[in-house]
Amino acid sequence: MRELTYNEAALEAIAEEMRRDPKIFYMSTDALPPLLREFGAQRVRATPITEAALTGMSIGAAGCGFRPIVDWRQVTFCFVAMDQIVNQAAKIHYMFGGQVTFPILYRASVGGGGLVAAQHSQSPYSMFMNVAGLKMFLPSTPHDIKGLLKTAIRDNNPVISFESSRLMGRKGPVPEEDYTIPFGQADIKRAGTDVTVVALAWLVHEALASAEELDKEGISVEIVDPRTLVPLDRATIRNSVQKTGRLVIADEAGPTAGFSAEVAAVVTEDPATFARLQAPVKRVCALQVPIPYSPVLESAVFPDRNRIIAGIREVLDGRRSAAA
Amino acid sequence: MQSLSPNLPPDVQREMLRRMLTIRRFEERASDDYAAGKIYGVVHCYIGEEAVAVGVCSALERTDRIISTHRGHGHCIAKGADLNRMMAELYGRQTGYCKGKGGSMHIADFAIGMLGANGIVAGGIAIVTGAGLAAQMEGKGGVAVSFFGDGASNAGPFHECLNIAATWKLPMLYVCENNMWAANTAAAATHAMPDVAGRAAGYGIPGVVVDGNDIFAVHQAARAAVERARAGLGPSLIECKTYRWRGHTERRGQADSRNPAEVASWKARDPIAQLERRLRDQGELDDAGLRGIEGEIRGAIEAACAFAEASPFPTPEQATDDVFAA
Secondary structure, three states: OOEEEHHHHHHHHHHHHHHHOOOEEEEEOOOOHHHHHHHHHHHEEEOOOOHHHHHHHHHHHHHOOOEEEEEEEEHHHHHHHHHHHHHHHOOHHHHOOOOOOOOEEEEEEEOOOOOOOHHHOOOOHHHHHOOOOOEEEOOOOHHHHHHHHHHHHHOOOEEEEEEEHHHOOOEEEOOOOOOOOOOOOOEEEEOOOOEEEEEOOHHHHHHHHHHHHHHOOOOOEEEEEOOEEEOOOHHHHHHHHHHHOOEEEEEOOOOOOOHHHHHHHHHHOOHHHHHHOOOOOEEEEOOOOOOOOOHHHHHHHOOOHHHHHHHHHHHHHHHHHHHO | OOOOOOOOOHHHHHHHHHHHHHHHHHHHHHHHHHHOOOOOOOOOOOOOOHHHHHHHHOOOOOOOEEEEEOOOHHHHHHHOOOHHHHHHHHOOOOOOOOOOOOOHHHOOOHHHOEEEEEOOOOOOHHHHHHHHHHHHHHOOOOOEEEEEEOOHHHOHHHHHHHHHHHHHOOOEEEEEEEOOEEOOEEHHHOOOOOOHHHHHHHHOOOEEEEEOOOHHHHHHHHHHHHHHHHOOOOOEEEEEEOOOOOOOOOOOOOOOOOOHHHHHHHHOOOHHHHHHHHHHHOOOOOHHHHHHHHHHHHHHHHHHHHHHHHOOOOOHHHHHOOOOOO
16 A cells, blocks of 8 residues: 555645535645645635634634634644634534534644644643533544544534644555544554553554564553544443553653543443453653753653553553462 | 714614614513523623614625624624524523523524624634635625624734734624723723724724714614625724613622713613604604504513423433534
């Protein structure tokens, strides 16, 4: 199969959807050249740096029958539009009794690794998960981002596509033919029997590297990539943990009230899954600090394959001592 | 000074009077029913400002879009919303416009071109600017109107939207209902310059101040701005100087920092009485005619309350409906 980068796969999804549906248009503070060349300045709009206005305008245009895409570029730039996201986009369908639909795609890159300090290295998706009325996803592969973006563009609700800045240039197989990936469907990126690792985006790849390493010791790691954050595929996570009895959650965001906390709750509040847990749930997250600039500091803050391995060993400790 | 003769057919003028009176009587009833515990939460009355909503909406087509505010009953009635479904929403019933999910601050009928009513000051300006963009892209000559208060004119979205609408020549009317007070803070204490309309100059668009209690002045300004927008010439800012007669909300015992003499002076310039007088001057309204209009309105409001009262409350299970669209 041909290979595309994560970023190329995303652009291909958007271009294909824009060809299919003339109601789709794109707004961003910089027009993306390939889209601009193909679709022109009416449908690919370079805007003032005015994210609150753009985010709100997408709601109004959607309510009038269009299917806008707003590219915030980096998630950090959407914070000036929080009223429009939280009070308006998320609530307008519900608050007015579902009179019309608001199909909107918001795009935002997340994550660190770029040595660009605290404001440009954030992973704040759990803030948005907490708001009823928004769907969102964070893919780990070119294949997944393309299929999820297509689903998002065809969805009749506001959807946020969180996209990993660390993965933009990473290549992977992407089918030529049209396909979508349903929301709320996790993907088991590696099957295993001893421990479940639930990981997102870049940390899926770090977890895969950890699993390779541990495989040499005969430890079998199952890696679950939820892909969609809202709706979250609880069943796949629970089924995996029921099988392995052990759970490590790897997340590039901090732990406090985070995605990792939600997954821990999903597992522990379910009686059938809780009954199978053989060790406490382990979270491998960023430190709860603003992301620092210096390479020494930045890498001290983020989790990686080594910390995932340490986390896996920690939840397996009980098994070893019981066996000994 | 009074606006010039409107050159509007008498039927249109009487319809303006009927809509303004409907707003007033609807809100008087809503206030009573709020006090009686039939309406919950919070109610913000538009009484005293009726000429703005009716003057502007009478310059629009049904398909044109508007967005309303937390003080929104007037915009709904002016755009042609159904009183039954409005009252049912206030009563928190299933048959309300929002199935009881919205209440007084969020009544809107999307089928008549409304894009909501916003509880966040300045929260709707960007949404309706998106409707202006949609109208421009559709190319059918539609326009969109943002209603907002003097308070909202100091918030970021006002400036962001005026800039983008002027840059893209969007078919927009920005209608500032300057009622002189943002809750209990005087506009004079929060605005660097007395006229919001003056800010239009910074975006190179027309900005006019009109007497917001003179419906013909409001209507003429709106009509000129609508023509300009439909012709592809871009947005306008219309500042309507007006006044709310009642407190910020209908909550009893709330603070009202306004001078009673100031309130009285504005009541003496009642927009409804002014239109009534002018219709009489033209020989187009007499006591019997007015009684007829009042009677119809009273009947319609009684019917709306009866409809609301007879409507079922939502079931608890419906709390989880409509979070997402299918």
